Amino acid sequence: MIPRTLDAVEIPDWKEHLSGAISSPKALSERLGIPITAISSDANKDFKLFAPEPYLQRIEKGNCNDPLLKQILPQHAEMISPTDYSSDPLSEESYNTIPGLIHKYKNRVLLVSGASCAINCRYCFRRDFPYAENRLSKEQWLKALAYIDQHTELNEVILSGGDPLITNDKQLQWLTQHISEISHIKRLRIHTRLPVVIPQRIDHSLIKWLTELPLQKVMVLHINHPNEIDASVKKAIQDIKGTGTLVLNQSVMLAGVNDCAEILSALSEKLFNAGALPYYIHKLDKIKGAAHFDVPEEKMQNIYSDLQATLPGYLVPKLVVEIPHKASKTLFTDSLSANQFNEVG
Ligand code: SF4
Numbered sequence: 001m002i003p004r005t006l007d008a009v010e011i012p013d014w015k016e017h018l019s020g021a022i023s024s025p026k027a028l029s030e031r032l033g034i035p036i037t038a039i040s041s042d043a044n045k046d047f048k049l050f051a052p053e054p055y056l057q058r059i060e061k062g063n064c065n066d067p068l069l070k071q072i073l074p075q076h077a078e079m080i081s082p083t084d085y086s087s088d089p090l091s092e093e094s095y096n097t098i099p100g101l102i103h104k105y106k107n108r109v110l111l112v113s114g115a116s117c118a119i120n121c122r123y124c125f126r127r128d129f130p131y132a133e134n135r136l137s138k139e140q141w142l143k144a145l146a147y148i149d150q151h152t153e154l155n156e157v158i159l160s161g162g163d164p165l166i167t168n169d170k171q172l173q174w175l176t177q178h179i180s181e182i183s184h185i186k187r188l189r190i191h192t193r194l195p196v197v198i199p200q201r202i203d204h205s206l207i208k209w210l211t212e213l214p215l216q217k218v219m220v221l222h223i224n225h226p227n228e229i230d231a232s233v234k235k236a237i238q239d240i241k242g243t244g245t246l247v248l249n250q251s252v253m254l255a256g257v258n259d260c261a262e263i264l265s266a267l268s269e270k271l272f273n274a275g276a277l278p279y280y281i282h283k284l285d286k287i288k289g290a291a292h293f294d295v296p297e298e299k300m301q302n303i304y305s306d307l308q309a310t311l312p313g314y315l316v317p318k319l320v321v322e323i324p325h326k327a328s329k330t331l332f333t334d335s336l337s338a339n340q341f342n343e344v345g
Contacts (some may be wrong), residue, residue, distance in 0.1 A: 012053075014201040018118055018166070022054040032069065033062040043074035046289060047127050050120040052289075055197040058227055067225045067257045069244045071121050077292035078122065089130035089286040091324040100136045101144045105327065108154050108189075109148060113175060114161030119197040123254055123293045125285035125322075131162055145178050148185065156187040165194040167203045180214050188221070193222040196229075199236035210243035217245040221276060224251045224258050226266040234274040241275050248279035251317065253300060256295040261306035268307075268315040278317035283332060285322055300332065 005229040010062070016130065022028050027037040028049060030034040039049070051072045060066045064073075102110040112134045120127070132341070139306050148154055157179050164172070179185055184281075194201040210217060219240055223229060240247055258264055268278045284294050304319050 001053055012200070014198045014203065015053045017054055017198045017200060021050055021118070022056065023048060023050050024324075025049060028073075029238075031056060031308075032059055034064050034069070035134050036065050038176075038242065039077040040072070040074045040078065043076065043078035043122075043289065044241045045072070047077065047122065048120060049074050051119070052118055054199060054232065055119060055228075057229055058236050058323040063220055066074070066227075067263075068227055070252070070257050071123070071224065072119060073122065076294065078289040079290065081288045082291050085288045087288050089324070091096045091323055092126075092129070093260070096134070096323075098143060098147060099140050101147060103147075103151070107153055108158055109151070109154050109156075109160040110160050111144060111164075112161055113159045113172075114166040116166055117161065118161045118166060118194050118201075121193075123252055123284060123287065123290040124233050125287045126162075127287060127289065129287050131163075140180075141175065141306055145182070148179070149182050155184055156189060158189045158191060160191040163192050163194050164190055165192045165201055165206070169209050173209055176213055176215070178207075186216055187218060188213065189218040189220060191220045191222070195240065196221055196223050196233055196237040199232040202236040202239050207239055207243055210240065210245055217243070220246050220279060221249045221265065222251070223249050223271065223276075224254060225263065226270045228306050229270045229274055237275045247276040249317075250278045250280040250282065250284045251278075252284055252304070253295050253319075254284065254291075257293070259295045259299065259303060261303045261310060264303065264307055265310045268311055269316070274316055279321070281319050282316040283319070283321045283335075297336065301336070304332070 022031060025041060025044055027325065028034070028051070029036040029039060049072065049140060055068065055072075059068045063069070092102055092104070095102045097103070100112050100114065104110070110133070112129075115131045115135045148157060159175075176188060177190060221237070237247055251264075251267065253259055258267065264281070271278055283300065284290060300319070308316055318329075320329040321332055321335045323330050
């Protein structure tokens with residue numbers, strides 16, 4: 001692959017950033033000037049460190065408490081897991097009846113179309129997802145497409161993963177062309193963190209694919225902290241918007257990262273400024289190894305009230321909880337009253 005050049009300076013493309021991503025504690029320690037002892041090799045064995053250079057550039061050197069670093073750092077705390085934390089907190093396996101497809105909600109279906117990610121987020125609820133079993137052959141893809149074709153109640157396909165944009169453009173085109181030929185499918189939604197961690201992914205070829213796609217398009221980014229948005233991320237969002245795609249963002253409330261109204265308020269403002277709307281902020285799913293990111297419910301409630309008092313309504317993301325086997329996400333406040341009801345009932 002020939003890197004593009006600008007004034008004789010080589011600019012790596014997104015695949016080079018991906019293949020050059022840091023995956024060893026020693027390399028991370030040296031790159032960011034943090035002590036190797038801050039990185040747990042046990043936690044790293046459990047779930048591999050993986051972070052590309054464009055994301056690392058936004059981390060403050062020598063600061064073990066940097067909010068972006070905390071999202072990728074294998075920590076000793078991961079080895080302590082309360083009993084109510086599991087490897088499949090949303091019981092997704094029961095909806096993964098045919099490989100590559102999760103049909104949980106009535107009118108939308110999720111395709112696991114990216115079998116890995118461009119970054120490994122320590123709190124990810126799919127960190128133990130069996131991606132290897134969901135890496136599909138062409139025949140299996142055709143089976144998943146046939147399922148969508150037969151289920152006429154569906155009107156939206158969600159590409160998720162892993163990260164669907166890790167798939168090359170040719171495969172994305174093949175898959176989405178077939179999806180767009182199913183007459184009851186009106187919308188394509190793409191859940192991705194790639195425009196944030198490697199903004200160079202939003203290149204000419206991807207823009208062409210999105211522009212020509214004959215479906216309504218929604219892209220849901222995943223940004224947790226305002227420091228994740230720099231000029232290159234803003235440009236990527238603007239380019240995506242230029243294809244007629246609605247750009248939304250979802251976050252997870254994470255202790256030590258964004259559990260503070262000022263940070264979340266700054267995030268909403270920065271998202272809007274970049275061209276994306278805040279959509280959801282999730283309560284942490286109880287995935288094994290991530291308990292140290294949990295924010296107590298009372299604190300969450302206070303943060304959210306402050307956020308509502310600070311921001312206009314359209315910049316306040318919905319605070320939601322995913323409850324296994326429920327037909328939709330649950331507003332955090334409703335989940336509290338349900339708990340109270342259960343307690344008294
Ligand atoms: S990019 Fe998304 S799916 Fe991948 S590890 Fe991070 S949160 Fe999980």
